[in-house]
Amino acid sequence: MCNKMPLYVKQQERNTNNNTTTNTMVNATAVGTAGKVVHSNSKQHQQKQSLQHQHHHYHHQQQQHRCRAAHVKQAFKHEPSYPFLLSPPSRYCENIFRRLMSLCFILLVVLVRNSACNFINQVAVHIEGGVQNADRVAKEHGFKNLGQIGSLTDKYLFEHSGIAKRSLSPSHTHLQKLSKDQNVIWFEQQIAKRRTKRDFAVEKVNDPFFPKQWYFHGGGHGGYDMNVMPAWQMGYTGKGIVISILDDGIEKDHPDLKKNYDPRASYDVNGKDPDPTPRYDATDENRHGTRCAGEVAAEAGNNICGIGVAYNARIGGVRMLDGFVTDAVEAASLNLNPQYIDIYSASWGPDDNGEVVDGPGPLTREAFASGIQKGRGGLGSIFVWASGNGGSYYDSCNCDGYTNSIYTLSISSTSKNGVKPWYLEECASTVASTYSSGSFNEPQIVTIDLRKKCTSTHTGTSASAPIAAGIVALALEANKNLTWRDIQYITILTARPEPMTDGQWTRNALGRNVSLRYGYGLMDAVAMVNYAKLWVKLPEKHICEVVSKEFRVPLINSVVRKSYLKVDGCQGTTNGVQYLEHVQAQISLTYSRRGDLKIMLTSPNGTRSVLLPPRPNDLVATTFDNWPFLTVHFWGEYAIGEWLLEIEDVSNHHSSSGTLTDWKLILHGTQENPVKHRMKSGFGNSITDSNDLEVFTTKSEDQIDKGSNLSTNQSPDSLCHKDCIDGCHGETAFDCKACKYFKLHSNGKCVSSCPKGFYGNPETQLCHHCIDQCQLCTGPLVTNCKSCEDGFYMDKANQKCSPCKKPCDTCQHNASNCTSCSKDYRLSGNTCVQTSVCAASEYRVDGECFPCFRMCASCYGPGEKQCLTCSSNFILTKGSCFPTPCSMGFYQDINGTSNSPICKRCHESCLTCRGSSSLDCNLCRSSYIKFKNECKLSTASIFCKTAECLQQHQNEAKTHTNFTFLLVFFSIILLMIFISFMILYFSLSHHKFCWANRYEKVGDQSSNKLVLSGDSGDEDEEKIEIK
Template sequence: MINLTEWKYRTILSVIFLLTLLQSKQTVCESVEVLTNSWLVELDHSAGQEVAKQVAKRTGFSYVSPVLGSGSLFHFKHKGVSPVRTRRSIPHSRILKAHPYVKSALQQTGFVRSKRGYKSLDSVLANLDVKQPSYYRLANIKEETQNEGKQSKLPTDPDFGKEWYLLNTGQSGGTPGLDLNVLEAWEAGYTGKGVTTAIMDDGIDYLHEDLRHNYNADASYDFSSDDPYPYPRYTDTWFNSHGTRCAGEVSAARDNNVCGVGVAYGSKVAGLRMLDQPFMTDLIEANAMGHKPGMIDIYSASWGPTDDGKTVDGPRNLTMRAIVNGVNSGRNGLGNIYVWASGDGGPNDDCNCDGYAASMWTISINSATNDGQTAGYDESCSSTLASTFSNGKSSSRDAGVATTDLYNNCTASHSGTSAAAPEAAGVFALALEANRNLTWRDMQHLTVLTSKKNSLHDSNNIHKWKLNGAHLEFNHLFGYGVLDAAAIVDLASNWRGLPERFHCTAGTVGEERTFNFDKSLRMTIDTTACSGGENEVNFLEHVQSFITLRSSFRGCVTLYLTSPMNTTSMILSQRPKDDDSKNGFTRWPFMTTHTWAEIPRGRWAMEVVMEPILGLKSNMETGIFKEWTLVLHGTRNAPYKDQPADKVRHEKLFMVKKHHEAGIVYE
């Protein structure tokens, strides 16, 4: 029997151990399995909520909710189990499994999910602006915002002049004209009316004067506390200001003398509080991403696996099901729009190792600075579709993204790709108002066709702009360019939809081979892209390469995929901090968007290169390649055949149609 002193001692040691885990910047789940007090419980047939509640009560558990609206899958909790522990609660699982109605019961593991762009308290306080008026050359701005001879009415919000990402006139050392071009979309009458964006984050200060009138309470929920009030938990460091800042970028009210204005200031914003607990679970993620898909149009996520340059992680089974259900069934079958921040791991990381940002079901958004360069924290990868803005490289306190902050305050220090994703969500809200019949695929096509190169450039001159085989210009850092709100609403308003989408498994290379610094691998797959079959693909959207390999130093491995139309995508870049020597990649779905609208038939080539890392002592690293499976996603029929393409207003669409009509298509 344990006495009280010994119990206290063990408790203190447990607390110290768990705090050590929480403070770690690594994905601790790789070395220590963390268990929570949540269970996924499957009941026989479609038992329903009432039966589930009875089962929970009789087994000593608390009923939480159904999972993804299922009548047989449920979320249970046990109050007698620690929310963070390192051993499975086998007796509690046995009690559940012994109930005659229970088919299975799985205690949920915990894993790390990190907010992107979080800054320290000192940085927050230094940049805090409690509704101080800001004039910022407004007289000059008015002269510069004329549309066809008609002067635009600018927002009167005090911080509008700081919102260079909405109207860049050179503030904080920026490049004039490098912005989201929203004024022209507003002038056309689009404000996001009737559209709801859910901010999946640490909560929203829905009492904020700039948010409360645009807050959609019916679409909101707190998955951390299991109640309908996703208000941020107070901390001295204002750590939970992240979601409120993101929300303001989308839906902050206009002309109310508070802070600035949102990209889609006429739209609604919902709060899904789900990041604020010791560890994330598959249940919480899935329920958040599947929450009221008929009421929510856009889900915006500014978080992901740890941006430490060595983590390879993505959505678990239930979360993937939630996303797939969302794109297939959400918005009455049109599909929910999932917007994802590409990551803040910098040049030492690769967002194709983030299974959320690299998913073909999400729109991955990178960021650019106010002068058109990539920010120091930006990750690059071939799955990035487009870019918006994060912060400037100026030392000015107002070089960040100006938006709402906790407790009715304002800030000009929001940054990171955390800031970029909500801006994109706001632009997409404008597009949905222009055309409520847009599908999730329509939004991706519109993004590709209307994003602009503008002044975006790689200051290191490594990643240059290139043309793919369909005459679309792309960049490994910025995707297809910076979103253009005026262009996307214009094209969306007359958009006629897309042909049906198919996926074709083009082939597999399964022969085991070794590689090292002196020996690269080159493999090819010749494909007809399922020609003549029910899954025939003639025009590409996403291309996935499922790769299995192991290396003595995973970060040395780089992968290059070349299409039959000679477009090369670097689907994995060097990651100097990734010293993994055991796990490697197991059927990891590396994805590229760089071959969009290309013809897939012919020879695809994969090159596996072991590249030396500066400062790495050993030059004897080796690898074993095991498998490459190529999967093509796209349409059988020409996607833009029936789309109206004005050469001046829709230059990209016009060029791609011309390219297809010139005889590239297979008859």
């Protein structure tokens, strides 16, 4: 901890120690007794005993003086010394030097905290041979082994006291030693990463209650809710399920949480102790994890706050965001007690500013994989993740490596009105959504808060992920044998698109509605419970990778670059995939304005998924380096056939260019077909018939027995698909031995007619792709187009589809006759014009203008803390508008850009002020006193209770600081007076003072003599002589 004691106080202590030392030495010197003592011969023995007694008393006194002197000397050992400070007056220069050094240190800390790479003094290492071998290697190179990282085998965290705790560059000297050690397989110096909590701080409310939890009571658009209460009525409340919140800690003794708190699901990774209690401060900055925990497992029926989704689940917390967030910290958090914890909920990630592309490091990736493979006894840990709050910056969660992972259940948000919240990020990796906050006039989420309080103002996707974790807990209670893949299947199959009014839904090849905003729709708790009860284990998962043969393809602004890839699903290998789950397009490219790019992937069945929407804030010339863009939009589709990757620059910067270095597809799925099993249900789902739901399972024993009289490779005609002829190998249109009408050339599926984008050849009964710009066609030529894809129009003069003119998105009859416009443009007649600027009291999202909070004159969002300027009679303070005058600790000033009043913070020493300087204080804060019109820190404030006392100590400190040489001079005068007084005292008492006192018997030449030599400070010079 930094020493905040003023320098002049240290100077005062140093002078005091000097005086103590000098006085001790004087006392040690003044030890003799003056005058002669005459004894008779008859008392010689008594004289000898008396002299011996005086000697012992003298020796004991000398020892005490030496001990005191040694103590003072020891105290000076810790005082800093500078070789150029040669005399006491130069202490004044020393103070100036120290102040300059302190200022440089502060500036260095600020620079380090804001640097891109903050290397710390910890190194993650991979060493085999057990902890003893790791300890030996650590000791050999001067490191301390802090122990194994989570449950990762042979992965340890080393710390070195000789490495700076925070540095802009790695420690090459110490890392070179590790690199030369043959026992070290791998190592990585840890970097303090920035991880942003996905929450929007809003004002606390202290009296929430259950009826305010509108998302449980049909309060959503159309009367929808999370369908949690029917699951409770069935008896499912999360009992026996363990959930851990990975965040800034949880308030374990909160009255609405302590009954369900589980210490085995908790740990303080930042503080390295078992207590996850958050660090408290004046702003309640670390309330985030506690709020998330309350959403999941707040106790029911205790008249406190609201009710958690899984109110009988066990809840724990990991404190890991309130310190250096490194790869090792994240890995240890995700890998905490994986055989005990069922669900990990995380509502954080890289900055959602629309510029960052970042994800987990190597240790965290290994922790994810380890949890999936080994967690919950091999069933796999469930990782629920908030998709992100960067919507106002046009960020995409496909650029966040945590939500873009196949191992996480990525959850988005929708508002009470069923519309897109202003913070929502769009991406193809989002699986489903839950309710959360919306615009400023819509209700938010009820939960607990720090300091044993309650709140109804929890917001963002931070509030959505814990609700999803609670719903998953209900499903796991219904069936504890569900794997991590089962949970993802059940979530997708039961999610409802109907509650959302602006989903921009697309229908995939299996007829399911899916959205970049909401995934497959709103999660349904009771539907997930019902599915979980009847679920049958899925077929084994396979992974098939197919690499494109196109390398270093140029990317040009005006050209949509298309790359086709034929996929056989790795048939004939152990990695065969026919039926898809997750699909990843791993892409490497460079581009002059990365954020202008839009990347799309189209499956062999014609489903198009946007892997990367434009990000207008990401305008640097940079790369995607093997970034695995994830989509769940092809779930359940057939993998085999021709895939299409499209890369387009949607901007008007014609000078932009780049290179597609390489790309490949990573297909996750099964070789076996998860057979369709139908069940009657009282709840609907738009992906199937009104009263039926599709569940993917493996074939049950009953199904195998019923078909035992048939060949294992053939099904009876009555079980074949309606488009099959001459038998089949299964129940789908992909399993026909021959097609009754047409067969898709791309994947072998039988269809009754060729779909949009294909044309049929009656002779071969095959459906072939139209050329790219054709939506409908009769043949393979450009002149065979009957209608055009979006962005093209039917050019009758040339009998082909020609492109629309920018900024038209769609057009008809000619290139400039627009029917829809690109982003930031609107349609005026048949022309696209740039969207007009919003009014001063509005902000813009997706080209639309929305009103600011009522006290804001201008803003960047709907919240009351997102003001840029304030209305009349209000003053801006930290983004909020308050009635004039400014609150205590602030003063009124004028905003230089808007010329409007603004509250600025006073100097740290001022309680009230009229300006920013310490000279502008009206009243001083506690621990400060006013001295010459300036508030100065008082070192005596901890024991002084009156202003007179503080003033006295302030004056003394000031004197020591500015007139040190005068103090030294007066100290010498006082010392001389003291010595003179002692000499006078002993002279008057014993009539004689000398450095060596001789006692002898008068008149007797052979008498005994005792000679006492003065103490020189050296023990060897003390002499006792008996003559």
